[in-house]
Every structure is written in C-alpha cells, then in structure tokens.
Amino acid sequence: MKLLKQIFYFRGIKIGKKEKVVSRMTVTILLLPFLLLFGLLTYLLFSQLSSNLYFLLVYFLFVVLVSSIGIFILYRLLHIKFWFFKKLSNRRLLYRHLLENKIYYPIKRKDQPDKIKLPNVYLKQNKYTIVVTFQLEGRQFQDKFLNIGGALEVMYSADMMGRIDEKGYISYVYSADTILGRISAKDVRVVDKGLILMEDVFWDFVHNPHLLIAGGTGGGKTVLLRSILNGLLREGVVEILDPKQADFVSLAELPVLQDRVVFEVADMIDKIIEFKENMEMRYATMRQLQKEKNQKELGNFQEYELKPAFLIIDEFPSLRAMMSEDRELMLEAERAMGALKQIILKGRQAGFFGVIATQNVKADDLPSTFKDNIMTRISVGRLSQFSYEVIFGEENKNKYFKYIEQINGERVYGRGYYGVFGSPAREFFSPELPEAKEFSFYDEFETLERLDLEFDKRNVVIETYTAKELSDELKLDYRVFKKYKSEFETAGQEFDKTFSMSDLIMFEKAISYKSSGKTYQVAISEAIL
Ligand SMILES: Nc1ncnc2c1ncn2[C@@H]1O[C@H](COP(=O)(O)OP(=O)(O)OP(=O)(O)O)[C@@H](O)[C@H]1O
Secondary structure, eight states: OHHHHHHTOOOOEEOOTHHHHHHHHHHHHHHHHHHHHHHHHHHHTHHHHHHOHHHHHHHHHHHHHHHHHHHHHHHHHHHHHOHHHHHHHHHHHHHHHHHHTTOSEEEEETTEEEEEEOOOEEEEEOSSEEEEEEEOTTOTTHHHHHTOHHHHHHHTTOEEEEEEEETTEEEEEEEOOGGGGBOBGGGOOEETTEEEEETTEEEOTTTSOOEEEEEOTTSSHHHHHHHHHHHHTTTSEEEEEOTTSOSSGGGTTSGGGTTOEEOSHHHHHHHHHHHHHHHHHHHHHHHHHHHHTTOSSOOOGGGGTOOOEEEEESSHHHHHHHHHHOGGGHHHHHHHHHHHHHHHHHHHHHTEEEEEEESSOOTTSSOHHHHHHOOEEEEESOOOHHHHHHHHOGGGTTOOOOOOOEETTEEOOSEEEEEETTSOOEEEEOOBOOOTTTOOHHHHHHTSOOOOOGGGGSOOOOOOBOHHHHHHHTTOOHHHHHHHHHHHHHTTOOOOSSBOHHHHHHHHHHHHHHHTTOOHHHHHHHHOO
C-alpha cells in the first residue's frame, strides 16, 4: 500500500501547453451562445441587412461590440465566482511565468521555429491552498527553482506558508483566496479545534495558549476583539481590562460581564492579581481532583471538566503607562506585572489564558515573557515593519507583509495576518461584522448566560511556600532545589518571593521526569506548565 502510494503520489497537474489551449477553448465556448443568438437574428433580419449597407455596417459593429463585452463579462464572472475557473487561471499564470522567464527547453526544428518543452512543474490546488512543485534532480533550472518561492508569492498575490524539501523535488505552499474562508462575527464559537476565526483558522488555546492581537488604528481590532468575545463568553469566564475606556465600557453593565470590565488603574491591578490567584486556586483544585481520581500525573483543566478563564487586555501599552504614572501604586503595579507574566508562563494547563491587544508595537511595549510565550498572534490593518517583526518573530523576518485596502474594488476591513509563534504567518480576515440592523454584539451578549469558575463549589486553600518550605515539601536537598530553580530560570521561568501551588506542581513534574532518566534541561522544559 505504502509503495503504491509512493508510485502514484499525486503532485498536482503538470503544467504544459494545454493551459493556453484551455483558455482559448473557454473563450470559444463562451462565444457560442452569441453566435447562435446573432445567427438567428441575422436570419430574421436578412432581407433588411442585404438591402441596406449602412444598416449592415451598424449591425456588424453592434454584433462585435455586444459579443466582446458579453464574453469579457462572462469570462471575468466565471473567474471570480467559480473555483474551477480560478484553478485554470492559476495554471495559466504559472505557464506564463515559465515562458516569460525562459524556463523551458527549446527543441530545435529544421526550417521551423523552435518547439518548447517545459520542465516538470506541478500545481495542486484546493480551496485555500496552492502547492507548486518543481522537479530538481540535477536538471537545468534547479537553482532557479530553489529561489522561485518569492516570485510566485507575488504572482499569486498569496502568502507563502512553507517550503517542503523532499527527495528530488521542492514544493512551495501558498494560502490563496483566503477571503473565501471568512466567517461572520455571529458565528465565532469554541469548537473541537479551538475558537473558530475563519473556516480554517482556529485559536487552539489549549495547545497554542494566549493570544496577541495588534491592530493599527481603524484596522478592525475592536470588531475582532468583540467577535472573539462572542465565542469566549459562551465557553468560560472572561475578564476585561479596558484602560482607554473605549471599546468595552458600553458592555460593562451586561449581566454576563458585570464586574468583569474594569478601567481604573487600581481596579485593573486588582483584577490581574485576582486572576493569577484564581489560577493558583485552579491548580489546587486540579490537584485535589487528581488525588481523588488517583491519577499519577496532573491532567489539564479539560480533563476535570473545568471551564477556561480569559483575561482580555485592550491597549496593553496604555495599561503599562497608567501603571507607571501612578506613583502610589508602584509596588502593586509591579506585583500585577509579575502576576501577568506568571499567567502567561503557567496558565495553559489550568485553562487561564491572556488575550493581549495593542496598536503598533514599539521597542519596549511588550515584555520578553510575552514576546516568547504568547503562542498565537494576529494582526489587523496597517502595522509598522517593526511591529510585524515583533509579532510574527524571526521565522517571518523576510516575509513581505502587505497592507491591502481594497479587494475587487471594494474596501476591505479586518484584513491582516495570523500565525503561531515560530511558524509562517498567513493572511487573515477577521470575522465579518454583519449589517447593524441584522446583528449587534450588545443584543447578542445580553442573551448569554453568565458562567462562573468552580471555586464557590469547592473548598480550596491557596498555599504559598518559602524556598525552604518548598524544598521540604518536595523532599529535596536545599542545594538540589536551588539547582532546579536556576534551571527553571534559565528556561525563562520567573518566580515570586514566595512559591505557589503552580510552582510546586511544576517542580514535582521536573523531579519525576528527571528521576525517569531525563536530563535536567529536558525534564525542566517538559515540566513547564
Ligand atoms: N471585521 C469587520 N467586518 C466589517 N467591518 C469592519 C470589520 N472590522 C472593522 N470594520 C469596520 O471598520 C470600522 C473600524 O473598525 P474598528 O473600530 O474595529 O477599528 P479599530 O482598529 O478598533 O480602530 P481604533 O483603533 O481607532 O479604535 C468599524 O466601525 C467597521 O465599520
């Protein structure tokens, strides 16, 4: 079976001269109804046409004009509306690219122009992706093929999502016609694969925790955040910090969000600290449940049927600015920033997630804990090159991020990029806001049931430990404990003065992995929550 698969592996349709023939055939077929129509009309008007030369001339011009305009409109319509024709046109584009760049083998013929033979190039297309494969195998154009990815990206106005090197071939994968996968803001929900944002884009918060959203002014950040809220409110508890008192204040009185939207600096600081404490409480709850279920390893929040919690911070740099302006709150603000980092570092397993939104990113806007540990990233609207670099990381350093204002002559809102940190970014269209008379977030949220965390149902105590107490609890020699601690710090973890339940769980995991024969580094990296 495996062998058969290898023999008959489908790389796509081979590009060849047929692309030109198919295009001509399409035009000919489109011409047919006009021929029939005007054939019939000519038959009916035959006597007038044959007796009046002036009428014949006007009639002839009319036929040519109507047929050409008709064919042009039909041709464009088919290519805009039907995927089949789009596929044909993508093949033709590639064919033309090969010809115009002289990527072919001329075959000399006696007394006739040269014939041409194209190298083996394949095109495979499905709804949102185009894969172009070139045969290498030491052939004449192999060096060209190794560097052709960028040119095809421009040609298809698509985003290169990856390059696959396999024996004898190289393939470039592009996302195209991404806009077709746009969904309505009404339909944003949490499904098996995560929070659905486009037909094929999911924020899988369990595996790629935390979300960073950057949106240039007027780029559609507010609509995107509200759409996200539409999904998250149905799934768990959402707390919102809105330092600019801009986008969420109007929702603050809704039952589902009551006391969960804050904008005064002191309240925002309290909210962050409370969220972190809830995360610790969640770890304590999960630990109890683990014991009750007699499990060897602590599972994630879903295994214990616990709800996720989301902390949305709109305009993060404003929050930071407000925190640093208020001298009286300086210490508390520092504690809150520490708590926020802990949430980002350790929230995943407990189901505590951050959604951090900002405008263009400037040099010191985001702490490195965020830059390295917020796994899912989205941009909308126009951003600076520096912002793109920070948001999408090294992996996308050479990517050409475009700002597109119009598509097919229509103003487009909420367009940007989506990526998981460390992977190629792809084009993104934020869920589309329906007409105001058809849908309003306010009315929609008004119907939602308010969800709560489980704490009122269980009696959990949050314990904290000093370093000595923690090493005793872990039954570790203090020096060995210090070694673990410094390894965790090297791996990017940060600790408060006292240690928490989540720290205890993390250390326990590392000790257990280490005792099963793993190196310190591996044990530590696997133990990070
Ligand atoms: N996804 C979308 N679907 C339809 N229209 C949108 C979408 N996103 C934005 N718009 C349109 O663009 C306008 C501005 O969007 P939005 O308020 O979300 O931008 P913003 O980035 O939050 O701007 P600012 O930073 O100035 O507050 C909206 O009022 C809406 O008309």
